[in-house]
Amino acid sequence: MTELAVETIGLVKRYGMLTALDQVHLQAPAGQIYALLGPNGAGKTTLLSILTTLLPPTSGSARILGYDVVRDASEVRRRIGVTFQEMVLDPLLTGRETLDFHGRLYRLPASVRRQRIAELVELVQLTDAIDRPVKSYSGGMKRRLELARGLMTDPQVLVLDEPTQGLDPQNRVNIWSYVRDLNRRRGMSILLTTHAMDEAEALADLVGIIDHGRLIVTGRPSDLIASLGSDVIRVRGSGDFQHLATVAGTVDGVSRVETDPAGGLALIYTDNGSRRLPAVLNTISNNGFAIEDVTLARPSLGDVFLHYTGTALRD
Amino acid sequence: MYATYVIWTRHMRKFVQQTEELVGLALQSVLWVVLFGVGMRGMISDVGGSDYMSFILPGIIALSALGGAVGGGMVLLDERLRGIVKEYLAAPIPRLSILLGSAASTATKALLQATLMLIVGLLMGARLAINPFGWIGALILLAIFAIGFSGLALGVAAVSRSIAGYHGMIFLFNLPLLFASNALYPLEVLPGWMRAIVLINPATYLIDAVRALAFGVDATLPLWASGLVLAIFAAASMAFALALFRRSLRG
Ligand SMILES: Nc1ncnc2c1ncn2[C@@H]1O[C@H](COP(=O)(O)OP(=O)(O)OP(=O)(O)O)[C@@H](O)[C@H]1O
Numbered sequence: 428m429t430e431l432a433v434e435t436i437g438l439v440k441r442y443g444m445l446t447a448l449d450q451v452h453l454q455a456p457a458g459q460i461y462a463l464l465g466p467n468g469a470g471k472t473t474l475l476s477i478l479t480t481l482l483p484p485t486s487g488s489a490r491i492l493g494y495d496v497v498r499d500a501s502e503v504r505r506r507i508g509v510t511f512q513e514m515v516l517d518p519l520l521t522g523r524e525t526l527d528f529h530g531r532l533y534r535l536p537a538s539v540r541r542q543r544i545a546e547l548v549e550l551v552q553l554t555d556a557i558d559r560p561v562k563s564y565s566g567g568m569k570r571r572l573e574l575a576r577g578l579m580t581d582p583q584v585l586v587l588d589e590p591t592q593g594l595d596p597q598n599r600v601n602i603w604s605y606v607r608d609l610n611r612r613r614g615m616s617i618l619l620t621t622h623a624m625d626e627a628e629a630l631a632d633l634v635g636i637i638d639h640g641r642l643i644v645t646g647r648p649s650d651l652i653a654s655l656g657s658d659v660i661r662v663r664g665s666g667d668f669q670h671l672a673t674v675a676g677t678v679d680g681v682s683r684v685e686t687d688p689a690g691g692l693a694l695i696y697t698d699n700g701s702r703r704l705p706a707v708l709n710t711i712s713n714n715g716f717a718i719e720d721v722t723l724a725r726p727s728l729g730d731v732f733l734h735y736t737g738t739a740l741r742d
Numbered sequence: 743m744y745a746t747y748v749i750w751t752r753h754m755r756k757f758v759q760q761t762e763e764l765v766g767l768a769l770q771s772v773l774w775v776v777l778f779g780v781g782m783r784g785m786i787s788d789v790g791g792s793d794y795m796s797f798i799l800p801g802i803i804a805l806s807a808l809g810g811a812v813g814g815g816m817v818l819l820d821e822r823l824r825g826i827v828k829e830y831l832a833a834p835i836p837r838l839s840i841l842l843g844s845a846a847s848t849a850t851k852a853l854l855q856a857t858l859m860l861i862v863g864l865l866m867g868a869r870l871a872i873n874p875f876g877w878i879g880a881l882i883l884l885a886i887f888a889i890g891f892s893g894l895a896l897g898v899a900a901v902s903r904s905i906a907g908y909h910g911m912i913f914l915f916n917l918p919l920l921f922a923s924n925a926l927y928p929l930e931v932l933p934g935w936m937r938a939i940v941l942i943n944p945a946t947y948l949i950d951a952v953r954a955l956a957f958g959v960d961a962t963l964p965l966w967a968s969g970l971v972l973a974i975f976a977a978a979s980m981a982f983a984l985a986l987f988r989r990s991l992r993g
Pocket residue numbers: 442445447465466467468469470471472473474512622993
């Protein structure tokens with residue numbers, strides 16, 4: 428059996444009447460990147476808060492590297508590095524002080540702190556800014572500093588809550604490359620959340636789709652995508668989606684039709700997209716559906732999301 | 743606890759970096775002493791056998807420690823609302839060390855402020871007892887007192903949802919602490935019912951002990967009793983803060 432970096436069993440969290448997590452069974456093997464993909468309010472942050480011992484579960488259990496997050500909280504805390512969804516930096520401290528203070532909280536000796544800071548500053552490319560107060564940093568620099576802080580203690584498991592939220596494309600790609608590097612070079616186990624499917628596709632060995640507090644499906648991104656069929660015709664437009672689904676379903680070679688009327692989107696899965704496209708378009712436009720835009724593609728994680736949750740993932 | 747020390751150094755680092763806070767605190771101390779000294783000395787020349795400056799200084803020092811405790815609670819509240827405490831909460835350190843680190847930095851600031859006030863007071867004619875052990879004893883009691891009020895302020899800060907809510911709650915017990923104490927008038931002149939109320943207030947014990955230890959006035963209350971009351975108060979209020987802080991983390 429492979430070692431698990433993260434495991435939850437029947438995890439439930441309620442805030443009063445609201446069930447934020449509903450019987451979550453999650454298994455993230457050590458040494459891999461696991462991405463929790465879900466829309467706003469899905470329960471991602473709640474799940475990470477429980478895993479990082481900030482919040483006790485209502486019922487069920489969770490373990491990090493075999494240590495229970497409630498009973499062995501201090502063992503868990505010693506082994507994880509975290510970045511939170513919101514930026515939690517003290518604006519008055521410099522970057523170096525921020526990292527040094529973090530290392531001291533974990534009782535790292537001064538020599539180790541100095542060496543780690545030197546390495547990490549290099550890694551996240553903050554060499555020029557490290558002795559400036561954090562209040563002078565841009566959003567991307569703050570994120571990179573937070574990532575460095577999470578790495579100060581050389582954690583076995585790194586937990587990142589929406590690490591690229593609000594960053595420009597260049598900073599996003601930078602963060603992706605650090606994350607990939609940490610995983611490939613050091614074998615670090617990484618659990619991250621995102622509501623961007625390109626992020627999950629770009630980084631994750633395993634993806635778990637979470638919506639309304641439930642972990643709906645887990646798998647390798649490529650397997651999840653392959654399970655949908657070979658090609659998908661994405662149709663945007665307006666009209667009677669239910670009718671569209673019925674008529675398109677009768678076209679030769681169409682295996683399945685999924686619609687999201689609220690998003691004005693229909694996904695038509697076929698065995699061979701380019702061959703079936705004319706027949707499909709013909710059928711649906713003959714039936715009074717106003718087509719705005721058509722794309723033909725391999726299915727994406729976004730289509731997986733729609734398939735399992737019944738609504739498109741919007742960000 | 744090591745983590746308490748680390749958190750204390752972080753607070754102090756920020757404190758010395760913030761020139762405005764430093765200067766503000768210093769000016770405030772000087773102003774308090776000068777205003778009370780100049781304003782009241784003309785009116786009242788001598789209270790309970792000591793000059794007015796020596797009489798009023800312990801009270802001013804105690805009250806400014808209260809102000810410091812309120813500020814310490816503000817810092818915790820601010821760190822809570824902005825999520826900065828999460829860094830502490832995810833670290834392998836006891837919850838209590840977060841509160842103690844904050845209380846210790848409040849006590850440190852109170853001691854610095856007290857020293858400054860004593861110097862200004864001396865320049866304005868207060869007469870200190872020639873007894874360094876007494877001075878040290880007084881400062882130790884002041885530190886314990888500051889930790890006690892930090893506990894109350896931190897407890898309120900742990901459960902407040904907003905800055906306005908925090909100040910509202912703090913105001914509720916700040917005002918009585920000033921007037922229902924022996925800070926402005928000697929214990930003996932108070933009517934019996936008022937004296938009963940004043941004796942519930944920990945500030946009364948601090949002020950009485952500081953008068954005795956640092957200014958050589960005869961203590962109204964036994965010194966050991968004052969020390970005991972202050973120690974119990976500090977322990978109880980830190981327990982109160984820890985209980986509320988834990989409760990706020992249950993989610
Ligand atoms: N402290 C709290 N008290 C009450 N309800 C809460 C609390 N924290 C979160 N919730 C609710 O629980 C649900 C899950 O929230 P959570 O923050 O875990 O979602 P999320 O997936 O992280 O969303 P986002 O992408 O917006 O960060 C939401 O409906 C949210 O309103």
